[in-house]
Amino acid sequence: MSARRRLLALVALALLAGGVQAWSMAPVARGWLQVLSVAALLALVSAAPPPRVWLVGGAFGxxxxxxxxxxxxxxxxxxxxxxxxLAVLAVALLAALxxxxxxLATALFVRCKRDRLWSDVVLWGALWLLAELAxxxxFTGFPWGAAGYAHVDGPLAALAPWVGVYGIGAVAAMLGVLVQRGLATRGLVPRAGAVVVTGALVLLPAWTGGDFTRARSGLSVTLLQGNVPQDEKFEFSRLxxxxxxxxxxxxxxxxxxxxxxETAIPLLPAQLPPDLWDGLQSHFAQGRTRALIGVPLGDAGLGYTNSVAGFGAAGGPSFYRYDKHHLVPFGEFIPPGFRWFVDMMQMPLGDFARGPLVAPSFVVGAERVAPNICYEDLFGEELxxxxxxxxxxPTVLANVSNIGWFGESVAVDQHLLISRxxxxxxxxxxxxxTNTGATVAIDHRGVVTHRLAPHVRGVLEARVQGRDGATPFAWWAGRLGLWPLWVVGLCGVLLARRRA
Incomplete structure (x- = not known):
């Protein structure tokens, strides 16, 4: 086989291995498969000519x-x-970018590694971490499908309250090096290392301790799932x-x-039938039930927001308001230079105003409920x-979403893993x-306790128990964002280089 054909074969296999990694995250989490896909990438990298190794890493990505x-x-x-x-091209270009x-991480790994096992383990884990953080x-970030989500049901999940999803992904990448080296060399050190690490992972939940938080009294909730087809959601005849x-x-x-x-009421309050908005405020002000409703708010002067309105808050009929902070590119704000692309799509898209990063919670009895909208729960450091x-x-988190834009696809399952x-x-x-799913209740250990079938109209009744206290992740990420992980990644690269 010629060198060119060999490189094309390696790129094609890397593309396939990347697809396997995507499959490891949904519809169910398969952490072991994610680690194997990383090991496959490393095997392909080792077989590629060094000047072209970035093509292999890029194809995997x-x-x-x-x-x-x-x-x-x-x-x-x-x-x-x-x-x-054009739609296929747009998705492919976004993925390629x-x-x-x-x-880049793959090219740096090949350039810097010295074929010393533990140095390479640290180096690859650090570079993987830096790539995911970037x-x-x-550009506001789009970390959908981070590798750590494949481990929400595995032993590495015990690391979540310590290092978060990106730390888990880095550890999984390091395991991929051990697996690849063990299979490639059949040497004693890689095999012994794999045994030690596997044993450590089995004992990990006990080592990392139990709960960092304490249970509260809890509350009963009713969750609505309207299952409104997206092409009818803003159709006035169906409103x-x-x-x-x-x-x-x-x-x-x-x-x-x-x-x-999210946008269960797709109109501004001023556009609603007379007395509907005031009627909602009056109803929830008089009873014990409180309500959170997805609705657009604002005006032309102050700007419009994708919001959640809360009714029945203490202090009278005025409503609580949460405005979405982390907006979706193209959907909720238009990046400079891309107005032409948005204008080609016949969607109600535009520029929304941002809400504050730290918003007050909605008080319901003894619980403090913190809303987030759509893919905001993708950014754990912001929460x-x-x-x-x-x-x-917050003692309870509440996500309101509309995944109806993406049909009956795996996006529903992926978003559930993110929330977990x-x-x-x-x-x-x-x-x-959510509008089409997944409408669920999840406990503080990531277990789905109540679930409504997706893509049906229905109401889910559940009870959730709020929690007090803070995890190590909540403590450092709340104060410093993701900067500690950037420092760990850079120090890992420097340490691996020095040992080599």
Whole structure:
């Protein structure tokens, strides 16, 4: 085989291995498969010519990321009415751009490694960590499909309250080196190292301790799932039926808290039928039930926000307000130079105003409920910022989402894994009220305790137990963001280079 054909074969296999990593994260988490995919990448890297090794790393990243968020095609083609070829190209270009970080990490690994096992283990783990952090934060970040989510049900999940999802991903990358070297050399050191690490992982939950938080009294919740087709959500002929179902379900709840999904009411309060908004405020001000409802707020002068309105707060009929802080590029803000692309899509998209990073919680009885909207729960460090003041820290998290943009795709399962990881990192229960799924209640250990089938209209009744206290992750990430992990990654590279 010629050198060119050999390189093309390696790139094709790397693309496939990246797809396997995407599959390891949904519809269910398969941590062992994620580690094997990293080991496969390293095997392909070792067989590639050093000047072209970045192509192998980039192809793995393209397969991984393209296989993770391919469902963006649905929103652009089905609902945005872009030509199919342009929608495919847009997803591929986004995946390729984000894969550059892993391509650089792979090239640096080959350049810096000295084939000394433990130095290479540290080096690869550090470079993987830095690549994932770069994808998570540069240009507002899009860390969907981070490697650590594959381990939400495995032994590495015990690390979540210490180092978060990116720390877990780095440890998994280090395990990939041990597996690859053990299979490639069949040497005593790699095999012994793999045995020691595997044994450590079995005992990890006991070593890391139990709960960092304490149980509270809890509350009952009602979660609504309207299952409104995305192409009908903003269709004025269907709005009366959609509003009628949501309003009736809200008013019928007798739980402590009832939650409706993101933009369950898709109109500004001033655009609603007369007395509807005031009627909601009056109803929840008089009874014991409180409500959180996804609705756009604002005006042309102050700007519009993707928000959650809370009714029944102590102090009278005025409503609580949470405005989304971390906005979706193209969907909620338009990056400079891309207006032409957004104008091609026939969607109600534009620029929203940002809410504050640290917003007050919504008080329901003895619990403090902290809303987040859509993919905001992808950014655990931003949620952790609400835990700096323990007196006002959330005791329950509430996510309102609308994944209807992406059809009946794996995005629903992926978003559920993301929410479960946040409950592990922060040791807080989370309730999720969504338009099409996954509408669930999750306890502070990441276990789904109540679930509504996706893509059906329904109401889920659940009980959740709030928590007090803070995990190590909540403490350092709330104060310092992800900077400690950047320091760990850079120090790991320097340490590995020095030992080599």
């Amino acid at each position: 393209l397969g991984w990321l393209g296989g993770t968020f391919w469902w963006l095609f649905i929103s652009m083609y089905r609902y945005g009415h872009l030509p199919a070829w 984000l894969a550059v970080y892993l391509a 994808r998570a934060q540069i 009366p039926e959609t509003l009628d179902w949501h309003i009736k379900a809200l008013l019928a709840s007798t739980a402590d808290l009832v939650i409706a999904p 952790a910022a609400r835990f700096v003041d323990r007196a006002t820290a 990881m946040r409950t592990l990192e922060l040791q807080r229960p989370m309730v999720r009220a």
